[in-house]
Amino acid sequence: MTNAAATGTERTNIQIVSEDDVVRVEDLRLSFYTSLGVVRALNGVSFNIPRGKVLGVVGESGCGKSQTGLAIMQLTFGRIEEGRILFREFNTSEVIDITKLEKNGPEMRRIRGNHISMIFQEPMTSLNPCYTVGHQIEEAILLHQTRDKAEARRRTVDILRKVGMPNPERIADSYPHQLSGGMRQRAMIAMALSCNPTLLIADEPTTALDVTTEAQILDLMRDLQHEIGTSIMFITHNMGVVAQMCDEVAVMYLGRVIERAAVDDIFYDPKHPYTISLLRSIPRLGIARGQKLESIKGTVPDPYSTVPGCPFHPRCPAAIPGLCDTVMPEEIFIAGSQTHTVRCHLYT
Amino acid sequence: MINFIARRVVNMFFLLIVVSFVGFWIIQLPPGSILDVQIQRLRMQGGNIPESMIQALRDRYGVDDPFYIQYWKWVSRSLQGDFGTSFETDQKVAERIYNRLGFSVTLSVIALVFTWLVSIPIGVYSATHRYTWPDYIITFIQFLGLSIPGFLLALILLITASRLWDQPIGGLFSPQYADAPWSIAKVLDFLRHVWIAIVVLAIGATAGLTRVMRANLLDVLNMQYIQTARAKGLKESTVIWKHAVRNAIHPLVMALGTLLPALVVGETLIAIILSLPTIGPLYLDALRSQDMYLAGTILVMLSALLLIGNLLADLLLAWVDPRVRLE
Numbered sequence: 001m002t003n004a005a006a007t008g009t010e011r012t013n014i015q016i017v018s019e020d021d022v023v024r025v026e027d028l029r030l031s032f033y034t035s036l037g038v039v040r041a042l043n044g045v046s047f048n049i050p051r052g053k054v055l056g057v058v059g060e061s062g063c064g065k066s067q068t069g070l071a072i073m074q075l076t077f078g079r080i081e082e083g084r085i086l087f088r089e090f091n092t093s094e095v096i097d098i099t100k101l102e103k104n105g106p107e108m109r110r111i112r113g114n115h116i117s118m119i120f121q122e123p124m125t126s127l128n129p130c131y132t133v134g135h136q137i138e139e140a141i142l143l144h145q146t147r148d149k150a151e152a153r154r155r156t157v158d159i160l161r162k163v164g165m166p167n168p169e170r171i172a173d174s175y176p177h178q179l180s181g182g183m184r185q186r187a188m189i190a191m192a193l194s195c196n197p198t199l200l201i202a203d204e205p206t207t208a209l210d211v212t213t214e215a216q217i218l219d220l221m222r223d224l225q226h227e228i229g230t231s232i233m234f235i236t237h238n239m240g241v242v243a244q245m246c247d248e249v250a251v252m253y254l255g256r257v258i259e260r261a262a263v264d265d266i267f268y269d270p271k272h273p274y275t276i277s278l279l280r281s282i283p284r285l286g287i288a289r290g291q292k293l294e295s296i297k298g299t300v301p302d303p304y305s306t307v308p309g310c311p312f313h314p315r316c317p318a319a320i321p322g323l324c325d326t327v328m329p330e331e332i333f334i335a336g337s338q339t340h341t342v343r344c345h346l347y348t
Numbered sequence: 349m350i351n352f353i354a355r356r357v358v359n360m361f362f363l364l365i366v367v368s369f370v371g372f373w374i375i376q377l378p379p380g381s382i383l384d385v386q387i388q389r390l391r392m393q394g395g396n397i398p399e400s401m402i403q404a405l406r407d408r409y410g411v412d413d414p415f416y417i418q419y420w421k422w423v424s425r426s427l428q429g430d431f432g433t434s435f436e437t438d439q440k441v442a443e444r445i446y447n448r449l450g451f452s453v454t455l456s457v458i459a460l461v462f463t464w465l466v467s468i469p470i471g472v473y474s475a476t477h478r479y480t481w482p483d484y485i486i487t488f489i490q491f492l493g494l495s496i497p498g499f500l501l502a503l504i505l506l507i508t509a510s511r512l513w514d515q516p517i518g519g520l521f522s523p524q525y526a527d528a529p530w531s532i533a534k535v536l537d538f539l540r541h542v543w544i545a546i547v548v549l550a551i552g553a554t555a556g557l558t559r560v561m562r563a564n565l566l567d568v569l570n571m572q573y574i575q576t577a578r579a580k581g582l583k584e585s586t587v588i589w590k591h592a593v594r595n596a597i598h599p600l601v602m603a604l605g606t607l608l609p610a611l612v613v614g615e616t617l618i619a620i621i622l623s624l625p626t627i628g629p630l631y632l633d634a635l636r637s638q639d640m641y642l643a644g645t646i647l648v649m650l651s652a653l654l655l656i657g658n659l660l661a662d663l664l665l666a667w668v669d670p671r672v673r674l675e
Contacts, residue, residue, distance in 0.1 A: 075579060104584050113579060177670070
């Protein structure tokens with residue numbers, strides 16, 4: 001804040017963190033035009049996902065984490081107003097700006113399901129009830145990898161075996177309603193990984209599952225991620241899952257990334273007041289019985305309005321009057337760190 | 349599956365017996381009988397009929413028998429293919445019905461196919477182009493189609509067509525084809541006679557089904573698996589026609605079961621207006637003159653159509669949606 005020029009240079013530094021990123025999202029702005037008004041869902045989201053790493057994207061409902069994932073796939077119904085989504089496939093140097101591609105055009109469809117694939121939150125409804133699981137996986141393989149039906153079938157059974165399905169041939173001929181929620185999510189993962197994607201976007205893949213199944217699915221994703229080398233953008237609101245799965249974390253609030261760091265830094269040295277409160281609101285073992293769990297006071301502001309200054313200031317315990325409610329903080333590096341950034345006036 | 353069909357057919361048989369019994373009972377409920385109508389007519393013509401002759405007629409027609417005996421006589425013969433004799437014309441009921449029923453079913457099936465062929469694509473277009481001008485225009489026409497009574501539309505079309513070109517009025521065939529064997533020319537002649545009836549029959553049903561298709565597809569398009577299909581990289585047309593329509597088509601398939609008999613009965617008024625010799629007007633006459641064997645047989649035939657239509661719909665639905673298949 002005191003030195004605008006310095007902040008500016010730091011910002012550019014952030015954007016070329018590494019040549020080894022598979023995706024770099026830069027200043028992404030996304031709006032929904034509804035009959036009630038304009039909802040600004042994303043207000044300048046920037047982050048990068050390094051090759052072979054898992055980035056956790058966390059935040060409350062409505063903070064824009066799912067929309068960021070959908071925007072990378074160009075599957076959002078909102079309009080991308082500004083910003084770039086740079087994507088680089090495996091083993092190529094060619095960088096594609098996804099926002100420049102036609103939404104349902106051939107180039108975008110070539111990327112979808114092939115280089116970037118996605119898993120959704122609801123395993124119960126994310127498979128088409130009218131087709132067998134095998135058919136739905138084959139569909140993606142036939143579209144991107146091979147035209148040979150027998151070969152597609154063989155690969156389908158292979159990938160089903162890989163995701164830990166007992167009797168993969170039988171599962172391939174089953175309809176989704178014949179499988180449990182955990183099995184369906186395995187089938188979804190099989191479908192998403194069937195073309196060895198560069199990036200997997202997992203939008204709360206375990207939220208709808210019970211904890212035992214959740215643990216199995218997370219293990220499976222970790223294993224396959226090591227095996228295939230896919231980068232994962234792991235969208236969740238569960239900090240426990242983040243600790244288990246992720247290498248890096250981006251904390252989002254109201255359509256902005258407000259803190260980014262390696263997973264250990266987020267848990268042991270959180271900087272942003274929002275991240276701190278988020279971590280305090282997790283129930284822990286060893287906490288005194290009867291002690292009230294902390295919650296973040298207030299609620300997320302109405303999406304149709306815009307908050308002046310830092311979007312978190314109305315709920316922030318450390319808000320500085322006259323500063324936080326008027327000036328939007330820039331994203332800056334924490335002193336002495338090359339990877340930990342925060343958007344907060346307390347650190348400028 | 350064969351087991352399922354066999355069970356359904358047996359059930360259908362028992363259902364038909366119940367329907368025929370209840371139907372027959374209702375038909376003979378009003379006081380009087382076909383005989384009274386005929387005696388009345390003879391008296392009007394000035395004849396003085398002796399009491400003994402009336403009694404002879406009563407015995408011959410068996411109208412004084414209790415209702416269950418009448419029913420038994422009719423059913424036991426029906427099972428042998430003899431549906432009895434129409435009181436009114438002294439013709440065999442089977443003769444009077446078969447031709448007409450055949451034409452009615454043909455008309456209805458053509459109307460049904462027409463309805464499907466039109467309402468599915470229009471419904472899909474309307475849903476995928478929601479809140480655009482074409483959607484508004486389609487919606488407007490649909491409400492028009494729903495709200496214009498069929499008989500009025502039939503009259504308008506008939507008058508317009510006969511003014512503008514040589515539209516034959518009444519009948520199913522031109523005289524030269526009436527007794528000719530079936531040929532392409534005869535089929536074309538048939539269509540020339542009945543197209544108005546088909547259009548009128550289809551329009552009401554089409555308007556309704558298009559709305560249903562649109563609403564259902566809109567629901568399905570919000571489902572997660574549609575997003576999954578898109579995320580796979582499928583073309584939008586594949587997403588719509590392969591993944592969405594198949595899930596949205598259930599009500600249309602189910603409508604098949606009830607639509608067939610509804611169309612057969614629905615054509616009554618239109619057939620009367622267009623003077624088409626189909627089953628509807630015959631049914632109405634039979635009920636009015638208490639020609640009970642005739643009316644009863646038509647009722648049973650219509651019920652059979654309903655049951656067959658439902659069976660077909662169930663089979664089709666099982667083919668479309670694996671979730672309703674019986675293991």
